[in-house]
Amino acid sequence: MVKRLFILILFYASAIPFHVYAIDAVDVLIKNGTIVTMNNNGDIIQNGSIAILNDKIVYVGQKQEKDFTAKTIIDAQNGLIIPGLVNGHTHIPMSLFRGVADDMELMDWLTNYIWPAEKLNVNPNFVYWGTKLGCLELIESGTTTFVDMYFFEDVIAQATEECGLRAILAQTLIDFPVPDNNQADADQRWENGISLTESFIQKWKDHPLITPAVGPHAPYTVSPDHLRVTSGLSKKHNVPFVIHVSETAHEAEIINDRYGSDAHSSIQYLHDLGVLSPLVIAAHAVWPTKNDVQLLSSSGTGVAHCPQSNLKLGSGVSPVPSMLDMEVPICLGTDGAASNNDLNLWEEINLAAILHKGVNHNPKELDAQKAFSMATILGAKAIHMDKSIGSLEPGKKADIVIVDRSSTHHIPYNNNNIYSELVYATKGSDVSTVIVNGDILLQNRTHNKLKKKEIVQKAKLLREMIDQSLKENR
Numbered sequence: 001m002v003k004r005l006f007i008l009i010l011f012y013a014s015a016i017p018f019h020v021y022a023i024d025a026v027d028v029l030i031k032n033g034t035i036v037t038m039n040n041n042g043d044i045i046q047n048g049s050i051a052i053l054n055d056k057i058v059y060v061g062q063k064q065e066k067d068f069t070a071k072t073i074i075d076a077q078n079g080l081i082i083p084g085l086v087n088g089h090t091h092i093p094m095s096l097f098r099g100v101a102d103d104m105e106l107m108d109w110l111t112n113y114i115w116p117a118e119k120l121n122v123n124p125n126f127v128y129w130g131t132k133l134g135c136l137e138l139i140e141s142g143t144t145t146f147v148d149m150y151f152f153e154d155v156i157a158q159a160t161e162e163c164g165l166r167a168i169l170a171q172t173l174i175d176f177p178v179p180d181n182n183q184a185d186a187d188q189r190w191e192n193g194i195s196l197t198e199s200f201i202q203k204w205k206d207h208p209l210i211t212p213a214v215g216p217h218a219p220y221t222v223s224p225d226h227l228r229v230t231s232g233l234s235k236k237h238n239v240p241f242v243i244h245v246s247e248t249a250h251e252a253e254i255i256n257d258r259y260g261s262d263a264h265s266s267i268q269y270l271h272d273l274g275v276l277s278p279l280v281i282a283a284h285a286v287w288p289t290k291n292d293v294q295l296l297s298s299s300g301t302g303v304a305h306c307p308q309s310n311l312k313l314g315s316g317v318s319p320v321p322s323m324l325d326m327e328v329p330i331c332l333g334t335d336g337a338a339s340n341n342d343l344n345l346w347e348e349i350n351l352a353a354i355l356h357k358g359v360n361h362n363p364k365e366l367d368a369q370k371a372f373s374m375a376t377i378l379g380a381k382a383i384h385m386d387k388s389i390g391s392l393e394p395g396k397k398a399d400i401v402i403v404d405r406s407s408t409h410h411i412p413y414n415n416n417n418i419y420s421e422l423v424y425a426t427k428g429s430d431v432s433t434v435i436v437n438g439d440i441l442l443q444n445r446t447h448n449k450l451k452k453k454e455i456v457q458k459a460k461l462l463r464e465m466i467d468q469s470l471k472e473n474r
């Protein structure tokens, strides 16, 4: 009888189809956590496991360790297992400008401090180490994908690849001399900027982590003709178009003065130029009219809401609830560390959830689940990547974060109000483990890939040089 059973088991074992075997033998198994899937049903799985094979999630559910053969097992220790966060707007190397100028309005801050500081300091070495410093901060606070626009974006791509993060990286185009494109002749400079952007796109287009993009700075710094050209470039290569839009109340006036147009708003202006499309990621959108919201919605434009940066620069409060009502996909962004002054997305999640309640005198606005979705699945939709990231589901890229729940501010939360815990109590420093594309970047708060000491040292050295250059030129 025993012998017969053994033969029977052998028979069935050998009859297991290959694909089932392939799923059970995995690279990484995360066990013993509460999984906040952010899938369409909003499933939360208690005592769950996630299996990763290569760069993808292959299993999410309640199977246990014995059901898998895993090369690496990560014990979540009753933590929350969440999708990696999406930061929809950064200028990552500006981490090195943290705290250079604070407490002033946008145009004063830009023209009298940031642009001069950039002119004196921004070069490939600055950008490389600034990106590494920024990535260090993003990883430690659980961001796995960011959308960037800056200069020398090719160097940013190299540094980001070395850090192992996922990113949409937009080469900035602007109508005045900048550190990576400073020829005196305006036409030659523009031609050079376009060819630089095009070769950047071609170089990185099929990279597993980096999505190259076109980044005209803003409708008030890039002429209408140039906006049309950059939009054409984005459509030709099917890559994102990243731009600052409607950041301050006076943007339309500046555009009209500068370009002789008669725009009612910068969003209407971009629509009239034929620029708005499902490739666009528009940062800020603080002052859209009702009609603008309609235009954003019907064009498939994604918006990056940056509440801290907008408040700190006194730009205003974006009408996020009315944009959400019109199904405009919205992600959250920190903006650069020069205006924020950190890249910790948890503060944006918390602020977005409470800010609109206060402004609209309505505690029901933007509930915790909605706010958290703006940092995960809805955020992924706003940057047009929701097919591959933003939720924990088989087939999606393995971008996963574990939140440790042992700090006092998590106690006595329980599993009945997880979104409340994530949005109103969790801090960036609670992030213990970060996985991107199946690669474990941070485990129990220890970096596997980055040499933190070296990055911190380089950053401090560069900052001394920045401060000195500003002192000499004041």
Ligand SMILES: [Zn+2]
Pocket (backbone or CB within 6 Å): 089, 090, 091, 244, 283, 335, 336
């Ligand atoms: Zn910005």
